[in-house]
Amino acid sequence: MNKELEHQFVTNLEKHQNIAHKICRIYTNDRDSHNDLFQEITIQLWKAYPKFRGDSKFSTWMYRVALNTAITLYRKKKRSIKTQDYETVNFKIKAEEYDDEIEKDLKLMYDAIQQLNDIDKALVFLYLEDKNYAEISETLGITEVNARVKMNRLKTKLKNIINP
Template identity: 50%
Template structure:
């Protein structure tokens, strides 16, 4: 019989891509990425009892992961240099994605990094193709407001990305 820990580990294992994407959106180095990933796992575990199984695990995971990442992001005092950020993005997935796609991903992440913490969360959920209702619930705003904010942030992101192309 599976223990609760096994169930949790399996769920995290299956959905860990979500945590990695959230961490990559907010972390500026490999080390920070790992620390953030671990903190998210700990937060997920400590609130696992409150997870209602009628909702999707991934939806709940997004909420906890984003809350944790944003909290850590706010706590972060020391700004790191652009060079370090660029190095982090260029080598992270070097061997597993083809060159042009990797470049696009790198540019996308670099551009997302220019956004505020809430804008980053909105873009991430938008790119994940989450319905507006779910985005609104995750961020804690109304659905209408989520639509408006996403449209604005799309324009902003486009402008930023043009700098890199």
């Protein structure tokens, strides 16, 4: 990959890395797993970047790659993840520290979201990211009507989990 493409990738990743951190927060329970998943998402984004055509925004493409990576890795019952050494990648990204204390107020919601299946987690995540139903349906590969119906059911389910 040429230096200009590498620079574009690093710039975009630094700008949108919170997308990956939020996905990691939803699909993991501890800091080590969070860091492992973030690393794997970064590697998968790096591998796929030369094929990114720009048909959608970088952030939309990143959501899709990151969610697919998380779902693929955590759908398996084994929690062992084959990862590549992060140090072997030539670029360095200034990582923002992800402080769990900042997220204290959201802990109850995250705990409820943890109880959902992988696809429902992705749907809730995209909804919380203020994605419209057209973007959600495109990212998840479902119809817009299906996304709306599922989200309404999930709202009720989450309310029942939080307030039994």
